[in-house]
Amino acid sequence: MKLRNFNEALDQSMDMFNKYFKELILKKIPGEFHAVEGAENEILKMLDMSAGIDLLHEDIKGNVRGFASRIQFDNNCWSTFTIRKSRESGAKTEYEKRKYAIKHNCLYPALTFQGYVYKDEVLGWAITNTKSVFWMIDNGYYKIQKTGKDEIGQAEFYVVSWSEMKKHKKIIIS
Numbered sequence: 001m002k003l004r005n006f007n008e009a010l011d012q013s014m015d016m017f018n019k020y021f022k023e024l025i026l027k028k029i030p031g032e033f034h035a036v037e038g039a040e041n042e043i044l045k046m047l048d049m050s051a052g053i054d055l056l057h058e059d060i061k062g063n064v065r066g067f068a069s070r071i072q073f074d075n076n077c078w079s080t081f082t083i084r085k086s087r088e089s090g091a092k093t094e095y096e097k098r099k100y101a102i103k104h105n106c107l108y109p110a111l112t113f114q115g116y117v118y119k120d121e122v123l124g125w126a127i128t129n130t131k132s133v134f135w136m137i138d139n140g141y142y143k144i145q146k147t148g149k150d151e152i153g154q155a156e157f158y159v160v161s162w163s164e165m166k167k168h169k170k171i172i173i174s
Contacts, residue, residue: 016039016071017055020122021115028173029127031059031061033067051107052097066109068094068130077116077123079162085144088154095137095158102134126162126174135162136170 016034022033036044037054047053053066070082074127086095101108112133115125136142143159 006060010030011072013069013071016073016117017069017115020117021071021113021125024122024125025113025127025173029059031057033057034078035036036066037069041171047107047110050097051101051109053107053109057160065111066107068112069115070113071115071117073117074123075118078159079124079126081087081126081128081162081165082145082157083133083137083160085156085158093155098130099134102131124174126171128165128171128173132165132170132172133160135166136165141165 003079014037019074026033031122034056036047036056039045039048047056047066051066054070055067056064057067072078072082083098084130085095087093089163098108100106111127112130113125113127116123137158137160141160141164143161145157145159146152147155147157162171162174166174
């Protein structure tokens with residue numbers, strides 16, 4: 001397994017979003033995307049690092065909302081949203097940051113996106129309201145997944161299935 005550094009992974013994720021998903025998503029939620037993740041601007045860095053916003057989505061009426069993006073490069077579409085629960089390093093996770101932000105009316109991504117790509121093929125994707133993912137977790141509709149033992153930076157993830165979200169009317173686009 002070839003290890004990538006953070007910047008290479010970030011660049012690949014943004015490239016894959018733009019190449020495979022951006023136009024598909026804009027057909028469902030028209031507007032425009034503005035990159036936040038990896039930006040040099042201090043305010044954009046704050047939106048990324050503190051609020052977990054990877055992109056801003058501006059709809060056709062000019063309304064703006066935060067958008068979290070996770071793309072997995074695997075030969076399987078797992079049809080799930082994954083939210084990091086814990087890290088070996090003890091650093092705060094997406095779950096902790098977003099849970100706090102929701103509870104205290106702070107800024108967080110309104111929408112969460114998860115996509116799956118293998119080679120040059122989109123295997124699947126979905127978007128939901130971030131609060132819906134947390135509703136699923138809070139109500140016990142999740143599994144726990146750990147990273148492989150050979151991966152650097154061990155972590156645990158909440159894994160929330162799209163089909164389970166559909167049963168509870170918590171998914172908006174797939």
